[in-house]
Amino acid sequence: MIHQYKNNGYNIVMDVESGSIHVVDDIVYDMIAALSHHTDRKQTNDDKIKDYLLEQLPQYDKSEILEAYEEVSYLIDNGSLFSEDPYEEYIGEFTKRQTVVKALCMHVSHDCNLACRYCFAGEGEYHGKRALMSFEVGKKALDFLVNASKGRRNLEVDFFGGEPLMNFEVVKQLVAYGRSLEKEHDKEFRFTITTNGLLLDDEKLDFINQEMDNLVLSLDGRKEVHDRMRPRRGGQGSYDEILPKIKRAAESRKDRDHYIRGTYTRNNLDFSEDVKHLAELGFEQISVEPVVAAPDMEYAIREEDVPQLLEQYDILAKYLLERKRKGCGVNFFHFMIDLTGGPCVAKRLSGCGSGTEYLAVTPDGDLYPCHQFVGMSDFLMGNVDTGVTNTVLQDSFKLCNVYSKTECRDCFARMYCSGGCAANAYNLSGDINGVYEIGCALQRKRVECAIMMKAAQD
Amino acid sequence: MKHIKTLQTRDLKKSMKKGGCGECKTSCQSACKTSCTVGNQSCEKAQ
Numbered sequence: 468m469i470h471q472y473k474n475n476g477y478n479i480v481m482d483v484e485s486g487s488i489h490v491v492d493d494i495v496y497d498m499i500a501a502l503s504h505h506t507d508r509k510q511t512n513d514d515k516i517k518d519y520l521l522e523q524l525p526q527y528d529k530s531e532i533l534e535a536y537e538e539v540s541y542l543i544d545n546g547s548l549f550s551e552d553p554y555e556e557y558i559g560e561f562t563k564r565q566t567v568v569k570a571l572c573m574h575v576s577h578d579c580n581l582a583c584r585y586c587f588a589g590e591g592e593y594h595g596k597r598a599l600m601s602f603e604v605g606k607k608a609l610d611f612l613v614n615a616s617k618g619r620r621n622l623e624v625d626f627f628g629g630e631p632l633m634n635f636e637v638v639k640q641l642v643a644y645g646r647s648l649e650k651e652h653d654k655e656f657r658f659t660i661t662t663n664g665l666l667l668d669d670e671k672l673d674f675i676n677q678e679m680d681n682l683v684l685s686l687d688g689r690k691e692v693h694d695r696m697r698p699r700r701g702g703q704g705s706y707d708e709i710l711p712k713i714k715r716a717a718e719s720r721k722d723r724d725h726y727i728r729g730t731y732t733r734n735n736l737d738f739s740e741d742v743k744h745l746a747e748l749g750f751e752q753i754s755v756e757p758v759v760a761a762p763d764m765e766y767a768i769r770e771e772d773v774p775q776l777l778e779q780y781d782i783l784a785k786y787l788l789e790r791k792r793k794g795c796g797v798n799f800f801h802f803m804i805d806l807t808g809g810p811c812v813a814k815r816l817s818g819c820g821s822g823t824e825y826l827a828v829t830p831d832g833d834l835y836p837c838h839q840f841v842g843m844s845d846f847l848m849g850n851v852d853t854g855v856t857n858t859v860l861q862d863s864f865k866l867c868n869v870y871s872k873t874e875c876r877d878c879f880a881r882m883y884c885s886g887g888c889a890a891n892a893y894n895l896s897g898d899i900n901g902v903y904e905i906g907c908a909l910q911r912k913r914v915e916c917a918i919m920m921k922a923a924q925d
Numbered sequence: 926m927k928h929i930k931t932l933q934t935r936d937l938k939k940s941m942k943k944g945g946c947g948e949c950k951t952s953c954q955s956a957c958k959t960s961c962t963v964g965n966q967s968c969e970k971a972q
Contacts, residue, residue, distance in 0.1 A: 486937035495928045535928045546938070547931065557941060570951040587959075621948050621969070627958075657950075661958070683958075730959075759959045800957065803965035806934045810966050811944020815937070818963065825951040837953060882937065883964030891960065906960060914964065918932075925932055 469503050469549060470879030471496060474919040475785060481918070483879050484554065487547035488806065490922045494527050494535045502539070502549070513540070554812060558870045561816055566823040566865060568615035568855075569622055571608055572838045574829050575600040575637055576629035581663050582700045585732060585758045585766060590700075591629035593842035598830035599634040605641040607851035608828045613652050615854065625659040627827075627838055632666035642678045659683065661728070663697070664709040664716065672719055680724060684713045687729040688741020688755065695734060696766070710748075717750055726800060729755040732766035736775050739783040746790065746797045754800030757909055759839070759891060768905055777912045784916040788923050804883070804917040815869075818885035822848070822864025826855075836864055839890030864889065867899050874902045880914045935968075946970060 468483040478496040480489040491499070501523040502508055508516065520532055527535075542548035577598045579591030591597070609624070616622055624645065626638050638660065645656040660675060661683040675682055686709065687693040694704025717725055727750045731738035738755055745753050757776070760767035768776070783799065790796055819825065822836030829841055832851040840846040849856040869875040869886040887906060895903040948969040 484937065486934045488932040488934055490930045490932065492928045538926045538929050541926075542929065542931070550938070553938060553941065564945070567947070569947065572953070619947055621950075623950060625953075728958075754957065756957060756959055800965070801960075801962060803962075805965060805967050806932060808967050809935055810949060810963055810968055811935075811940035812937050813940070813945030813947075814949055814966070814968075815963055819953055820951045821953070824947070825953060838958065883962075884960075885963040888960050910960070917965075921932055925930070 468552070468877075468879060469499060471499055471503075472915055474781070474915055475788075475923065477919050477922045479915075479918055479922060480548070481879055482542075482548050482550050483882060484552045485547050485550040486806075486882065487542075487550075488918055488921075489542065489548070490925070492535075494524070494531055495539060497524055497527075498532070498535055498539055499548070508549070554816065555870055557812075558816060558868060561813065562866050562868065564813075566817075566820075567617045567619055568612060568824060568826055569619045570624070570820070570825040571612050572625045572627050572825070572827040573600065573605060573608060573631075573641070574628060574827060574838070574841060575605065575626050575631045575641075576634040577830050578633055579628060579630040579663070580633065580665050580700065581630070581697055581705055582702075583663075583697045585696055585730060585760055585764075587759055587839055588629060588841070593829070595829075595842055600637060600828075600830040602637050602640045602644075604828075604830065604832040604851060605637055606644055607832060609641060609645050609648065611851050611854060613648055613654060616654070620653060620655055621657060622654050623657045623659065625661060627661050630663055630666070631660055632662050632671060635666070635671055639674060642674075657681075661685070663705070664713045665705065667712040667716055672716055675716075676719055676723065682716065682720060682723075682725040683728050683754075684716055684725065685729070686710070686713050686727050686745065687731070688735065688738065689744045692731075692735045692741055693729075696730070696732060714748070714750075717752075724752075726752045726754045728800075729753075730758050731755055732758040732760070733768055733772060734766050736772055737779065738776075739779045739786065742783055742797075742799065743786060750797070752798050752800075756801065757906065759894065761894070770905060773905060773908050776909060780909075780912045780916050784920055788920055791924065801913045802917040802920060804914070804921065806918075806921060812882075815882045815885050817868060819888065821889050822861055822867075836860070837890060839888075839894075863899065871900050872902055874907070878907070878911070880907075880911045883914045884910045943970075944968075 470481040657680040659681040663685045690706045693706040827835045827838040834848040835841045869881040875881045889899040891903040892901045
């Protein structure tokens with residue numbers, strides 16, 4: 468499959484199946500479009516193809532066309548243009564693979580000290596009761612992970628909530644317990660914590676910096692944007708109180724992974740201004756992402772908002788390139804793309820791993836396919852005592868891939884988003900094998916921008 | 926080439942044979958938690 472587009476003065480051609488990306492001039496761009504429309508290119512000899520191109524591209528000289536065609540032919544011959552899709556046959560074998568659990572999202576706190584209006588956890592409780600995970604439940608979860616991960620060495624555990632700092636003593640105990648298991652079982656735990664920052668102090672930060680591979684700090688951007696959606700439980704804004712704490716935390720991370728993680732909604736469709744605000748505050752690792760919300764919520768992104776949001780990504784890409792040129796580059800999570808060392812096809816086909824490689828654990832020890840399914844009784848998979856007992860549900864997640872979704876077959880971004888988020892698909896279409904159209908449109912744009920930025924920096 | 930500049934990319938088809946070790950991160954462990962972003966991750970073997 469070929470996808471070609473123009474962005475910021477670059478003509479970009481993607482050969483989706485091989486992963487090849489070409490930056491081309493106008494004549495090659497138009498030639499590839501013409502070849503894509505040829506009904507029987509593979510069965511037509513070279514001379515006839517040349518005649519076809521001369522007819523299709525009257526705006527160019529014959530000698531130019533023939534010269535450009537030599538280059539295009541070379542790419543076709545070496546398998547980096549108009550390459551075949553070998554994966555559809557591979558997918559049958561792939562779906563029979565044995566999967567192991569290698570990551571847990573530990574809901575150490577189903578309680579929160581903020582009352583964010585867009586929270587998919589319903590202000591922390593996940594539509595259940597307020598609760599904190601005990602050390603005993605967490606310990607069983609880590610034991611479950613070590614056993615279920617079989618031969619996989621790297622294990623990931625994210626302390627999540629609600630607000631995990633509300634149960635920090637248990638976090639510390641669980642980290643210590645995890646470390647005690649590493650040597651005996653030949654495992655390496657990579658811990659992450661996601662926090663709103665309100666309870667961060669030096670003592671907690673020291674521990675986090677020593678033990679956590681990644682720290683995710685929630686901040687939406689401009690004060691008015693942040694305060695509108697992330698109020699305290701009493702209704703007052705939280706920006707002024709958390710900003711100094713989050714700044715201190717980000718500075719203390721030095722070169723260790725961390726993200727300033729914001730959410731944009733219909734209330735700030737000019738979200739590039741929020742990313743700029745965060746960059747100008749000095750943050751260098753930023754992730755600002757579209758809200759996940761039921762369509763009837765006033766802050767939910769609507770289809771008519773999409774053109775403006777696509778434009779925002781273009782504005783943002785140019786802004787980030789400019790900062791990079793000036794020597795003050797900022798990393799924007801959704802524009803990150805690893806073209807040379809990125810995931811293998813197996814990973815790209817299997818997606819995020821929810822329900823198979825990645826599970827969420829509630830304070831009571833129940834297991835769900837991921838944090839976004841927590842509290843939905845139809846998605847209960849088992850618990851830390853029994854392990855995964857709902858194998859029918861697990862198999863349905865295992866079979867969920869880019870080839871199980873009709874819409875993904877014709878989408879150039881499928882090797883980058885891997886079929887998208889199962890929870891978003893379920894929430895918006897009623898089926899984990901469905902798609903969330905708005906999310907897809909934004910994802911496609913982000914991939915295009917990310918690749919354009921690579922082309923600009925190459 | 927005069928008309929085409931090819932960016933350096935991983936050959937996805939070759940990764941069918943050698944990939945699938947499963948040691949890489951799960952996507953939601955990074956920062957997102959609300960969308961699936963796999964293409965921006967790194968392969969543990971490639972590092």
